[in-house]
Amino acid sequence: AQRVTQPEKLLSVFKGAPVELKCNYSYSGSPELFWYVQYSRQRLQLLLRHISRESIKGFTADLNKGETSFHLKKPFAQEEDSAMYYCALSASRGARQLTFGSGTQLTVLP
Amino acid sequence: ETGVTQSPTHLIKTRGQQVTLRCSSQSGHNTVSWYQQALGQGPQFIFQYYREEENGRGNFPPRFSGLQFPNYSSELNVNALELDDSALYLCASSARDSGDLEQYFGPGTRLTVT
Numbered sequence: 001a002q003r004v005t006q007p008e009k010l011l012s013v014f015k016g017a018p019v020e021l022k023c024n025y026s027y028s029g030s031p032e033l034f035w036y037v038q039y040s041r042q043r044l045q046l047l048l049r050h051i052s053r054e055s056i057k058g059f060t061a062d063l064n065k066g067e068t069s070f071h072l073k074k075p076f077a078q079e080e081d082s083a084m085y086y087c088a089l090s091a092s093r094g095a096r097q098l099t100f101g102s103g104t105q106l107t108v109l110p
Numbered sequence: 111e112t113g114v115t116q117s118p119t120h121l122i123k124t125r126g127q128q129v130t131l132r133c134s135s136q137s138g139h140n141t142v143s144w145y146q147q148a149l150g151q152g153p154q155f156i157f158q159y160y161r162e163e164e165n166g167r168g169n170f171p172p173r174f175s176g177l178q179f180p181n182y183s184s185e186l187n188v189n190a191l192e193l194d195d196s197a198l199y200l201c202a203s204s205a206r207d208s209g210d211l212e213q214y215f216g217p218g219t220r221l222t223v224t
Binding site: 100 | 114121143150152154168198211217218
C-alpha cells in the first residue's frame with residue numbers, strides 16, 4: 001500500500017526566511033512524487049514533480065529514496081507563497097492514481 | 111483552451127438519497143479521475159476512466175460508480191448516501207495518450223449529506 005505523510009498541518013514563516021515543507025512516503029516500488037498547491041479560492045494545481053527536476057517559483061524538492069522523503073524547499077519565502085501544499089505519490093505504472101498527504105497550510109508573515 | 115469544469119458547485123442531499131456529479135474534461139484530454147476530499151484531509155482517489163472504461167479504483171464501495179462519455183466528460187454517481195459522504199468531490203483530467211500524465215483539477219463539487 002502507498003502512503004504519504006505530511007507531519008505539519010500548519011507552518012508559519014516570515015517573509016525572506018527559508019521554508020521547508022516535509023513529506024515522507026511509503027511505497028514498495030519506484031514512485032513518482034509531486035507537490036500540488038492550492039492558493040486561496042483557486043483550484044488545486046501542480047507545482048512540481050521530481051522527474052522534471054525543475055525549480056518552480058523558487059521551490060525545489062529532491063527525492064531521497066533512502067529516507068523516503070520529498071521535502072519542498074524555498075530559500076526566501078514570499079507572502080504570495082501562502083497556500084495549502086499537498087505532497088502526492090503515483091505508482092510509476094498503472095492507473096496513475098495520486099495518493100495525497102493531508103496537506104500543510106503555509107503562511108508567510110510580512 | 112477550456113479548463114476542467116464541474117457541476118453543480120454545491121449540493122445538499124439527505125441520507126439514503128442518490129446523487130450525480132458531473133465533470134467536463136479539459137480540451138484534448140481523454141482520461142478523467144475522481145477524488146473525494148473530506149474536510150482537513152488530502153484528496154482520496156475514487157476511480158479513473160479512460161476511453162469510457164474504468165481504469166483503476168481506490169478503496170471505495172460499489173455504491174460509488176461512474177461513467178465516461180464519448181466526449182470524455184464524466185459522471186460520478188453515489189447511491190444510498192451516508193453522512194460520511196459529505197466532502198468536496200474533485201475531478202481531474204489528463205491526456206494519457208500524449209504521454210503527459212499531469213492531472214488538471216476542476217474546482218470541485220461540495221456535497222453535504224444531512
